[in-house]
Amino acid sequence: MVATAIVDSQEKLNILIKKLAKQRAFVFNIETDDQSFFAAKIFGISFCFEEGKAYYVDFKSPFISPFAKGGLRGIFEDQKIKKYGHNLKYNFEILHKNGINLAGAMFDTMIAAYLLNPGARTYDIGDLAAAELGEKIIQKEDLTGEGRKKITLPEVAPEKVAAYSGERAEATLRLVKIFEDKLKENGLLKLFSEIEIPLIPVLAKMEIDGVKIDAALLEKNSKRAEKELKKISEKIFKLAKIKFNLDSPIQLRQVLFEKLKIKTVGLGRGKTGISTAAEELLKLKGAHPIIDLILNYRELSKLRSTYLLALPKLVNPVTGRIHANFNQTVTTTGRLSSSNPNLQNIPVGGDLAEVIRKAFVAPRGFKIIAADYSHIDLRVVASLSDDQNMIRAFRAGADIHRETASQIWNIPPEKVTPELRKAAKTINFGVTYGMGARALALAAGITIDEARLFITKYFTVYEGVRNFLEETKQKARDFGYVETFFGRRRYLPEIYSPVPQIAAEAERMAINMPVQGTAADIMKLAMIKIADGLPKISPTARMILQVHDELVFEAANADIEKVARFVKKMMGEAAKLEVPLVAEVETGENWGEMKRLET
DNA sequence: AGACTCACG
């Protein structure tokens, strides 16, 4: 049972502040009226620093003046007091919006839970309390109700919110102790305190800063796309001799395979019938003129709805920028994910893709800088596997795909044809996924027999890589998990499945995770280093996007060269591998027109 | 809510 004291007068608040100032650490939990930190207003904050007892500062109370609330600033900004919380990135952002810079060491129970079990369905504090403390704590729905009669949390009586919020803060305090021990036990504490925790303010600032968008450009092209879509669909309806909903795969399937009777041999199937995915339709190219039109329609329609129409709606009217979320506790490998909107899948390549990227602009007097890690996954493979041949190639600065093809077919590098290089590139990528002959054949446009021979030769050339892949799979079977260079883990219970297909899937995940995850760890380290040093290089420069192996910045025209040089250097120095880490930098007025920058 | 499709690394 948690006793939560309601703080609803200046006297009570002053006493609480004095108590907080004496703590080595405390939990805080901010209650706001909105999911988005930009719109959110604080209506209460709970604190906890001893088990069984919590405090709830009722910001709605008329007896607490804004001036008195400001007294909390010194507490939050005190470097010597450790801050505990669940989802500190959000709290950081809310405080920042209120002019407070959260400082001091931190412990985030959401991130701890994520590292201990990446891939969990949720990291809801109530679920964690149930699982780890064996206690059922008050749920939000217990206060707000559900369905039609639902009310919002700010509308609930402060006494009830206090009990709810205080209980969560108190549960967080107890979870900190449990998770700290578990992180230690599993060798995750270094990863937690040197990568994930320092990354919190970096991501928070990226989200707060956002990226400037030319909404008018997107809207103009949305109208153009709509007209074009109308033309294409009229042609399709004429050929099909029927009008139907082109966005419905079910209706499309009926038209193609029942009405037009296009042959379906060799086509993939889904749960509900024959697939009409682009991959399948490409097999039907030439079978009917309607196929090209449908592929055309699909591409245009996708870009219009997902980008041209959606992005302008997410531009913040105050900042003129999009403030996406960069999620730290979503992926099973350690990568970030992006949502609302996803800025990690902006189209690339193609005329309309270029237009969309051109809408990601720098403000007046600024330019965009993009820095890409070169072949980071394969460099990680070379380093983790300690394959001397691959290491040598990277140290020599060779074109790795050409080098691979040259060695496999025993021909000089300059004699490698584009086809051979393409096949080598495919397998170099495929290695990190546990690719089989079938997939290689499909991706490289060769026969399965050729692919088999290719793979055999590949592993003769890169014997260390083969051993690494085998050892990784064995490790997954021996321990039930795999890990990155920095100790990040992924548990793979399916590796023990009696169903061969399930076990094989787990094996591929086992191969992929240490590679993708180590690259993600390195990128996070680079982001922390860059965020740390960037203000000294250029006080107005901002890190605005991360796309797995790419970082995007905006910087004042006069600072472009030094920011680019600094970023490239930090990315190169982010980790010490057996091979050099290399980043390429580009710059331009917008993300669509970038020119390589020699530094 | 789940299926399908498709955008990215």
Added chain:
DNA sequence: ACGTACGTGAGTCTC
């Protein structure tokens, strides 16, 4: 005989 290449998020349709 075969959906066998990993990791994401979002728009749309359908039930």
